[in-house]
Amino acid sequence: MEHYDLVIIGAGPSGYAAAMRAVDFKKKTLLIEKSTLGGAGVKNGALSSKTLWELSRDMLAFRKNLERYHLEPPKAVWHEIQTEVRKAVHERISLYQSHLNELEANPKYSNYIHYVEGEACIESDHIVSISTLTEDLLVETDYIIIATGSRPRHLPNIPIDEKYILTSDGIENMDDFPESMVIVGAGVIGCEYATIFSGFGQTKVYLIDKGDTILPFEDPDVVAVIEKNLESHGVHIHRNSSLSEIETKDGKVIYKLDFADGEQKTFTVDKALVSVGRVPNYENIWKDAVPIKMGKRGVEDHETHTSVNNIYAVGDITADINLVNVGELEGRYAVEKIFGEPKKKLVYENISTIMFLNPEVAGVGYNEKSAQEKGLNYRVVTTDYSTIARATAKRNTQGFIKLLVTDDDEMKILGMRVVGEQASAAIQAVALLISMNKGIEELAECVHPHPSITEGIQESVRALLGKSILKSGLLKGKVSCYCYDCQKMEKVSMY
Numbered sequence: 001m002e003h004y005d006l007v008i009i010g011a012g013p014s015g016y017a018a019a020m021r022a023v024d025f026k027k028k029t030l031l032i033e034k035s036t037l038g039g040a041g042v043k044n045g046a047l048s049s050k051t052l053w054e055l056s057r058d059m060l061a062f063r064k065n066l067e068r069y070h071l072e073p074p075k076a077v078w079h080e081i082q083t084e085v086r087k088a089v090h091e092r093i094s095l096y097q098s099h100l101n102e103l104e105a106n107p108k109y110s111n112y113i114h115y116v117e118g119e120a121c122i123e124s125d126h127i128v129s130i131s132t133l134t135e136d137l138l139v140e141t142d143y144i145i146i147a148t149g150s151r152p153r154h155l156p157n158i159p160i161d162e163k164y165i166l167t168s169d170g171i172e173n174m175d176d177f178p179e180s181m182v183i184v185g186a187g188v189i190g191c192e193y194a195t196i197f198s199g200f201g202q203t204k205v206y207l208i209d210k211g212d213t214i215l216p217f218e219d220p221d222v223v224a225v226i227e228k229n230l231e232s233h234g235v236h237i238h239r240n241s242s243l244s245e246i247e248t249k250d251g252k253v254i255y256k257l258d259f260a261d262g263e264q265k266t267f268t269v270d271k272a273l274v275s276v277g278r279v280p281n282y283e284n285i286w287k288d289a290v291p292i293k294m295g296k297r298g299v300e301d302h303e304t305h306t307s308v309n310n311i312y313a314v315g316d317i318t319a320d321i322n323l324v325n326v327g328e329l330e331g332r333y334a335v336e337k338i339f340g341e342p343k344k345k346l347v348y349e350n351i352s353t354i355m356f357l358n359p360e361v362a363g364v365g366y367n368e369k370s371a372q373e374k375g376l377n378y379r380v381v382t383t384d385y386s387t388i389a390r391a392t393a394k395r396n397t398q399g400f401i402k403l404l405v406t407d408d409d410e411m412k413i414l415g416m417r418v419v420g421e422q423a424s425a426a427i428q429a430v431a432l433l434i435s436m437n438k439g440i441e442e443l444a445e446c447v448h449p450h451p452s453i454t455e456g457i458q459e460s461v462r463a464l465l466g467k468s469i470l471k472s473g474l475l476k477g478k479v480s481c482y483c484y485d486c487q488k489m490e491k492v493s494m495y
Helices: 013-024 046-068 078-105 188-200 220-232 324-339 368-373 389-393 428-435 441-445 454-464
Strands: 002-009 029-033 113-117 119-124 127-131 136-146 150-152 180-184 204-208 236-238 241-249 252-259 264-269 271-274 278-280 311-313 353-355 361-365 378-384 400-406 413-419 479-485 490-493
Touching (some): 002 013, 002 119, 002 324, 013 113, 046 078, 046 188, 078 113, 119 136, 180 264, 188 204, 188 220, 204 241, 204 264, 220 236, 220 400, 220 413, 252 271, 311 324, 368 378, 368 400, 368 413, 368 479, 378 454, 400 454, 413 428, 428 441, 441 454
Parallel strands (some): 002 029, 002 136, 180 204, 180 271, 204 236
Antiparallel strands (some): 119 127, 127 136, 150 278, 252 264, 353 361, 361 413, 400 413
């Protein structure tokens, strides 16, 4: 029986990152994947959906530019869009595969990495079985990392067939743009797909929202911009509604909604997309005799360590944040914890996120809603994109920067949201300062390139310090600063 220092089950973002970190430690590592190298981070997930979003955004911008010159915009061809997405997925998988091939062929690394396509099962804490197309194997290992990812959540009352009633797994197999589509779930993924299909301009999109606003975890000012844009591109939001029935009949999807005011309505569309979260892939990964504890949302872990001494879990299979960058972080951290000593604790407060909406929304740390739930007093500045020269030059001034700091002389950064063009590019400096537990002085004195979106962050910091170029409160809706008192639950203008 072959012996390994580490066996990693799952070669998605977290498993692949863990394997590469183990190579750094010169540990004999076996990486196992039963389906697609790269996992949902590549196929039917992050890369494929974001490629769709980029193509949709290009099409939307193209249509706007043609309208400016009074030209009739062409229609997007689904087959061409589909081909481009598949090319992107293929390129990424090929990159990973080529990298693995080079590692296995290079004498410097070949003793430390071995990749197998097959289905793995943990037989005991040190034995893993692998079923491949040609043989069944048993291997012995000192440590195991489970990185088997997640899949779209199904609801018992929704008959998903991946033809008419779809999850994100079935989107790319459609034959054409549907004329109409209902999206069940108004969270991030649901709103992203509403943005994508409305952006192409060939699908009437309906979005079911059980509350009175989409994205219930976000601040009202962020939601207002996204809702306005969705509706301006023809998205109909079913507010305060719950899905009571849905079925496929004669090649159409018929769904019934119960509204909060007691009204019931029935609608007919071509397709339905169910977007109600994801569930971890843990079935048949370990035998009953292996005492890995499960919680409601996934494997219970303490800084990636499971209830079994030598078994770790990373990525979407755990109850932590389900993001590619978080999965990679956890994968690397688990290996460092096993074979070394992590230089710093695994924390999630400075994780940067991006929502692929219209416009894009980037965030890090607290927003106002979460700060208030935590009972924090804070100071906040909001700077409108119309004050930023780069946004003016791009002829797209929709959006804003909102920065939260502690309500004291130190003004340590609590969090930031950027809504608008190039939002993701503006977030990293603030994420770094949050991780360093720093205040805002460093940002105020940086010399930013001009014109750039990051100049808006600098001006926001200057406003909090009382030395901005555009003074807070003078230009309505442009730059504003205020304090929030969690005891009184009220906002007070700073200037």
